[in-house]
Amino acid sequence: MSALSQTHALKHLVDTDATWRLLRADNAPVIAALLSEHLGAESRRLPTDELYERLDHDLEALRGHGFELPQSAQGYCAEWRKAGFLTRRPAEEARGETFELAAGALGAIRFLEQLAAPRQTVTESRLASIGVQLGQLAIETDPDATRRLEQLHAQRDRIDAQIERIHSGDLDTLDAARALERVRDILAQAEDIPSDFARVRAEFETLNRDLRARIVESDDTQRTVLDEVFRGVDLIGESDEGRSFAGFSALVLDPAVGATFDDDIERVLARDFAGELTSAQRRYLRRFIGTLKDHSGEIHEVITAFARGLRRYVQSQDYQRDRVLRGLLRTALAAGVEASGHTRPYQPTTLHLELSAVALGSVGAIRLHDPADLDAGAPIEEHVAGVADLEALRALARATEIDFAELIGNVNAVLAEAPQCTVREVLERHPVSQGVASVVGLLTLAANQGTAPGGIETVRWLGSDDRARAADIPIYRFTGRLL
Template sequence: MSALSQTHALRQLIETDATWRLLRAANAPVIAALLSEHLGGESRRLATAELYERIDHDLDALRGHGFDLPQNAQGYCAEWRKSGFLTRRADEDTRGETFELAAGALGAIRFLEQLAAPRQTVTESRLASIGVQLGQLAIDTDPDVTRRLEQLHAQRDRIDAQIERIHAGDVETLDPARALERVRDILAQAEEIPSDFARVRAEFENLNRDLRARIVESDDTQRTVLDEVFRGVDLIAESDEGRSFAGFSALVLDPAVGSAFDDDVARVLAGDFAADLTPAQRQFLRRFIGTLKDHSGEIHEVITAFARGLRRYVQSQDYQRDRVLRSLLRGALATGVAASAHTKPYQPTTLHLELSAVALRSVGAVRLHDPAELDATAPIVEHVAGTADLAALRALARETEIDFAELIDNVNTVLTELDVCTVREVLERHPASQGVASVVGLLTLAAHQGTIPGGVETVRWQGSDQAARAADIPIYRFTGRLL
């Protein structure tokens, strides 16, 4: 590519790419900081009202420090959505709308984070990872059976030699500095996953629009897409993007892979070198597989919704209406081009169009005004505010919420005596002070920060009616201090 063609390509990229647009925005630091704080962490999606409230609070603090930010949160979010930094979607659960970061904004935020805290790019772990993947690719793609067997035998000999050294007592482990380097390199690669999921979702949205456009624009002699939809072919899932994501999802949802990953994370975090990791990094590793499963489930829902919508669009014959509308629009444009030779755009016309200023609605939606509804028949009762009792408020809080702070202290206390412990062992040493709520709280902590080795154990507690109760639960193990 010549310098001229590359310049034109980059110029078009600057004008169309959201990542470039955010990086060269006038308030780029403010935009990146606000979006990263509220949508770049564990909360990847927020309701519009909640995001407006949070950003308005931050805008007040920024204005107090001299930043010129004349608009409110709603105005800025509308501007950021138009610029491609935010994606607004309908929420079927609340019948409202939500905001999430677009792929371009995620890429810009990750780029700025790397500038603020640059990572060492030339590392032993990265080179070793590339070498392992390259060697495996060479084996898997080599059609020569003899050479492929030689490579596999060489791998086996190296593994056998390592096993013999371990049997002989020659055990070598990585020093803490190299181990910490590898963990951080793994974290750097894992942090790119949210951006990848956002790009995957954008690719499926573009594919859905492209298929609909092909249906509308195709004529009777080009019925490939229509015929496949009528035959029940899922064009979304059968596309290159769909097949690629299906392979990734199958690997993520494999129970063996998830269990092995959890065990590996537990062993890594138990090492002395892991003490140099931040609590956020440790928690990110523990929840990594669960996060992948959540994102994978969202993409599956998107694929299913697009496939159903495309099939309904074809089977309901709605595409015929869009074809007629497209034909009329093209005819009007052609007529306008012909008329432009002798008619100016600003020439007055005799056409008079009455625009309605009244919203159209069904007669059944009209509600008659009843003055009796405004009558205050009940006497007004005055309630005098009293002084709050701290002990009563604490007791009320314990009745309505699980005391996670107490449960975390109980688990960490038991871990000072034992290397690992289960939910039953915690309850034996620290009885459930809140009854079944304490049991539920321990199970919640174990599901997020523990491991599942398999099996069933019996836990016992005393209910609020002082009756002894028991239940069989899956075995969860706490292998490290809770955060």
Template sequence: MSSLATALAYARLLEESAVLRLLRSGNAAVTVALLSEHLAAPGARIPCDELHELVDIDLEALRDHLGLPQTGKKYCDDWRNAGFLVRRPAVDARGETYELSADALVGIRLFQQLESPRTTVTESRLVSLASAVRQLAIDTDPDVTRRLEALAAERERIDAEVARLEAGEVAVLDARRAVERIVDILLQAQDLPADFAGVRARFESLNHDLRTSILDTDISQSTVLDDIFRGVDLIESSDEGRTFTAFSALLRDPERSSALDADVAAVLSRDFVHALPLESRRTLRTLVRDLKTGSREVHSALTDFARGLRRYVHSQEFQRDRALRGLLQEALAAAAPASHHTKPYADIGVELELSAMRFSSVGELTLEDPSELETGAPLDDAEHGTIDFAVLAAIARETEIDFDELTTNVNATLDAQPTATVAEVLAVHPATQGLASVVGLLSLAARYGTVATDADEEVTWTGTDGRTRRATLATHAFLRRIDA
């Protein structure tokens, strides 16, 4: 590429890249500090209102040192418009949530690397590089002889290592080299949130491109429509989809996943791990869980996009959008020659009241449906009638325990004998409300009488269905009249 083409490409990148937009922003330090504090954890997602409140609290402390005149909500809106935050509908509750975009995660990682520069060259990194290059050379070599020679050499090395171990010669990696290797592992793990966010953003872009191709291409020539109608999952069958599916399959494999868990636990039990900061040990401990969580979220998004695309095609919604797109193109085509005769601001005698809300896409507009405002048939005035007190009392007895009746029954029983249990009261005054009368007597006895935990009695009552029932319970006794 010529210097002109390269300069123009970089100029376009400066305008389009949210990462560079974050680095060039006036409050980059505050933005990175706040976003990394609340959303940098793997899979972090916060309700919008909660993030607004958290940012407001942080701003109170920051305003003593920096000029930050806006509210937390306004800053979050600016970050969203700049591409640093992604706002999505909440899955488990009503409302929406914020999460970091892939570009914001990359920008935060750049700040962290500049603050704590990684080692330029380490032995473990060179060994990993050389090993990866050698393995790639072996796997891509079509010459069977050379591949057999490489495998034979590897087998000899393994046999020699086994012989040394059997002879008691154990060469354990020293602490310095072990720390170097684990730091390299942790550096790769820190890039995982940005990688997962980037994969999800790529799937969103691919989903948008497929929908656009459905609208832009004639139906008779659309291979996308043919593939979807034949049941082909275009998103999962893409290069990104196949790569992620293979990665996700490795994590879902119980044998490999449990082996990785065991290896992480073994590394954490080594002495050299204590030389690492607490945050690094925590990152290593949750490595497998973070991998599974990120993979599950991306796989869920992949499934949602695939289902949405199939539903969009099979429900014929694309036909409506295609017709709307055609009408818009016709209007734009008519507006071009009309602009030579009529200015856009010319008075045409029609007043249109515009909404005060700002829309980023015409797709956010929906037509008003008058039927949604219908409340049904109009309400008529009810006819006046006479209230029957006996009917109201019967309704009350169906929903409430008649404690007045039960109190009268208890007092009447105690007038004839010094004490009375619940069973004795029911024997003289049957339960007119069935089980409700029994429960009411137990409640009165617990409040005004005594309960013998070492003695039981049997109570009998007739239910509202006419059947006799019995129950054995602790003896509840009344020792005096109920005056309440």
């Protein structure tokens, strides 16, 4: 490829690729950090309302540190979806929609993470992995049976020699540093899987759109796609992408493979060198095969939904309507091109077009009519000031305050007949006039000016509702005149 053609290809990539678009965005650090925090870890799909709430909280914190972020979370999410960083889909388990990272955003975040924490690319483990895969590929693709048998015999001899060394006690285990290097290399490859799944889903969506476009744009002499759908051919499942994913999914869903994979992970994480891994890395490895199964199931549902939708689209004859609409649009465009030579685009016409439906708008702009908004409220009442009633004021004071003057007089009256008395004796000779408030007042006076010899006594009185009341209180004695 020449420099000129490569320049044009890269220029097209700059304009169309979401990964490059995110990396050269003005707020690329903010975008990558927010999306990675909320959609790049274990929760790769969130309801729109929950994501808005989380992002609004983070945006407030960022503004407090000097970042200029004038929009709300909902506004930024709309921009990021339009730029290809986010994918919005209908929620499967509840009403509403969800957001998840698009393949381009996953690739950009992965690239930035590698820049922030670079890993060694030239390692023994990576070279050994390439060598094993290359050797296996050479054996499995060799058409010469003799040479293939020689390679297999040599491989068997190496395994037999290794078995003999182990039987003889020569057990050579991998040292901790090299083992840690290999497991980190495995993690680096495993962390690329989510972006691969997002890319596969995007490829199936593109394939579905292309097949529908081919059905609409093909005429009666080009009915290949249409005829295959009528014959029941699963064009999505039989495509190159579908067959490739089917092979991968069969391997992931194989119970024997899954059990072996989980067992190997548990044994590796039980080694001493695994202590150097972070808790997130260990958790990622333990959940890796389950994550693959979940993503594989989602892709299977997408393939099934696209295949059924395509078959329904053809069998319901909806494509005929779209063909007619396509023909009318092309006719209108051709007429517009022809008229553009002698008619200005802004030239007024006498054509009056009646819309067949109401104008489109956001439901959030609709406000219901509330008659209560026009209600002036209850009429204003005017209260005329009058002369205060002394007896009414006294009654109000007795209802809100304890009459200590009356209680002191009652205690002193009993003490005039006896050298000492208790609260119960005062209440027996002078019934309360304020209910339990009088009892509380007597206890307050006794605690402040009486003595407490110890013991319990029962006091009785009539409440304000003329019902008998009783309570056990500590014994207090009044031994002198109250002041």
